[in-house]
Every structure is written in C-alpha cells, then in structure tokens.
Amino acid sequence: MSKKYIVPEENYYTKDHEWAYIDENIVTVGITTFAQDKLGEIVYVDLPEEGNKVTQNEDFGVVESVKAASDLLSPVSGTVIEVNDSVMDNPGIINDDPLNDGWLIKIEMDTEKELANLIRANEYIKLIEKES
C-alpha cells in the first residue's frame, strides 16, 4: 500500500506537509510530494503578495483540489519577497512538480532560530509513513 515519496534531505519540513529550502536567509516554500498526492488534482491556489508579512505556523494561503481546501502554513516568520505567479495561473504545476516548478513563495526570514521548530527529512519520512 505504502508509496515511495521523494523527500529531499536538504529541505526542512513542517508537520503540515510544507517543505522549506534554506539559502542563507531566503526560504523557498512549497508543498511535499506526499501532500500533493493526498490532495489530488489542485485547481486553485491563493498566495500572499510580495511584501506581506508571514508568521511561522500561521496560514499564508490555500491550495484547493476539486474536493477540498487545505491551508498553507508558513514554515518561518518573515517577509514575502517573491511569489510564483505561474502556479496561480496553472495550479496543476504543483501536482506535476511540487518540489521545483511548483514552489509557492520565497520568504526573507526574520530569524534562523525558528528553524529549530521544523523537522528534517528523516523525521518527515516517519511522519508520512504513519499517515499513509
């Protein structure tokens, strides 16, 4: 029954199934392969605007499949510096490539300390094994 999901080691993860790629103080955020598979075909995405403030563990947007809406929780606090407009126009990109072209926003994070509240790949793999 259990599927293999790609879970890159270099990323940080939320327990809510967002990934965060850290490059100095810039955090790129998306949803995991597990999340996109569980959601099914994504038909709508709502994301914040550049310059908006986001807070760790609070929602910054939503992804919706035909069946259901799912809040997006921010992995860190900070300021949105870039938004992936192409997924707003074509949400299917998130299903096709959630880890690369399907990224959602880039955040300039306020403090690296918050990374301690995130989990790493090995722990995330255990989490999705439990949930699937």
Added chain:
Amino acid sequence: MSEVKRTPLYDEHIKLNARMVDFAGWSMPVQYEQGLRYEHDSVRNHVGLFDVSHMGEIRVKGENALKTVEHLTSNYVEGLTKGKAQYSLLCNKNGGVVDDLIVYCIEPGTDYLLCVNASNREKDFNWVFENNLGAEISDEGNFWGQIAVQGPNAYELVERIFKNFKSSDLKNFEFLPTTYNSVQCIIAKTGYTGEKGFELFVDKKEAAKLWSELLDKGKDLNVTPVGLGARDTLRTEMKYSLYGHEIDDTTFPHEAALSWVVKAGKKDFIGKEPILEAKEKGYTKKLVGFKLIGRGIARQSYLLFSPDNQEIGVVTSGTMSPTLNEAIGIGFIKPEFAKIGSEFNVQIRGKLVSAVVVETPFVKPS
C-alpha cells in the same frame, strides 16, 4: 460505530488501485488512478462506471403497497404505470425532507421499489416501516448491487452486454426487469450526471462479473471507472440536489426548487399541510446556482452577503467545475437576490469574493 461495510465491488476497486474512503459507513472509491478530472471528462465525453451499490433499496409490496407509497412520498404514485420510475421525496411531519429517492413501479398498485441514499438507509427504512399502511416492507439493500453506466457511449455499452436489449426501447425514467447470468437484474434509464445512461440493479452475486464485463467490453468506447469525487462534480454541474447539502430534514421542498415533485393537488402525503402552509406564507430562501467572478472556490456553509454587507444566504455545494474550469456553486439566498444576473459576495476565509446568479444546469450535457 460499526465496521466499515464493503460493496460487492470492493475487490474490483482494490484491483484498480482506487483511493478508498469511508463514505456513510461504506468503503468507497473516491477516485481511481487517473484522477477526478479524467473521470469527470470521461463521463461527459465517453462513458463511466460508478459503483452505487451502497444505495439503499426498500421493497413495498402487497395490496396496500400503493396506498403506503402514496402516503410516504410527495410525487403522484398512482400515475405510474408498469416499468416507469419517478423522482420523489420522503417528507417528515413538518414538511422537511427525510430523503430524496426514486420510486420504481414494478406492478402498479402492488409492487414498488424505492431507491434511497446510502447515508440515509437506516433512517429511511425505519421511516417507511413506522408509516406503513399495511404493505409488506422489506429491506433489499443487501440483495442488490448497483452500477451506474453514464455518458454518451452508455447506450452502446449496455447493448453489448444485454444482447436483446435496445436502449431506444426505454424512455428516460423507464426500466426493464431482466436477467444477467441468470440472476435478477433491472435496467433503468436513470442517472445522476445529466448524461445519457443507465443504472443497473443486479443481484450482488453477479455484480463483480457485470462490472468486469462492462470494463472489458467498453475498452474501445473509452470506458472508465468513476469515483465519488467525480460523481459529486458531475451532479453539481447539473445542480442536482444532494441530501445533506441542498436538502435535509429542515428544508421545505419548494425552497430547494423541488416543487415539481410535490403533487399536493392530487393526493395526501406526510408533510403536505406544513408544506402548503409554508408556501402560502412565501419563500424565505431560494436555491440558486452561481459562478464566482472573483478568485476562489465556494464551499458548503460559506456565507453569502449582499453588496451592502447584509448576510443573505449560505453555500450548499461548491467546486471548480471540471467542464467549465470555473468556480461554480449552489446556495440558498434571500428571494430578492435570486434573479439571474443578481450579484452578491461569498465570504471565503474572511474575504468577500464577488459572485453572480446564473442559469442552471451549469453544463448542457451532450
């Protein structure tokens, strides 16, 4: 909570790698491998198979059968001739809707089959039993499997299985009792998608065989199995009511735009007086179809607001229409906002998103 029940097609769904969910106490496929959109489009363009074996069947027989069904349901049963079916409602004593159903007339006066929603099987059976006027009532829910075959290619596919059957022999809402592999079967020209098609009742012993044969013989017709996810988007595009969304025990039929199945002028039935009284007083809400103008998707229980910010209604169903690629919804709204073209707002996660009342069905089937 008792154990999750399985339909006679459970093993077929597993073989097809369906994603199974618990729906109304039944383990049901929500979608198969190719996904909801593919399944939805297949029904609109080719043909899809749905396992609807979880639906309930109640048989009402005997010399008091007509009297009992007439008393229980809102549509005019006496007008049904042999082999005809009708959409109808079970109403409660306050005029609210216990469930919607299809009444099949097997023998006028003495033999009717009621097909009810999975989520209400027990409630409906108890209701029918308590309000029986002397008929023989039996729960046939565990006898029948049920497969819906829906889409432009449905007629051809079913004709390939039933050799002497011609789709043109049946009009919509007519049915034919027959056999499949020497067990009982009913071919009914009914459905819940707006497309051409049938609902096939079959003795559950042969349901899996019928399912496999439909898949096998329909390959060149692009047949595909369809889960509950697409079943819901297909019915929403047609603005067909779903119990628990557009209708429930506190909703009057006329409010849900179902007056056409309430024949109060022709007969008595449970709930008739309160329904007439409520209608006399005037509508407090109307059921409309709408499209979002702004970005978002309206979901059940989201609130509707007038342009001057008064609360004026609630969403009953909403989705992204796979056929139109537009966000569509169904909802109750105050009568003064129910006209086609009327604009209002839907509150989506705290934000007001503009919407407009449109003609329904949202999609005109082939």
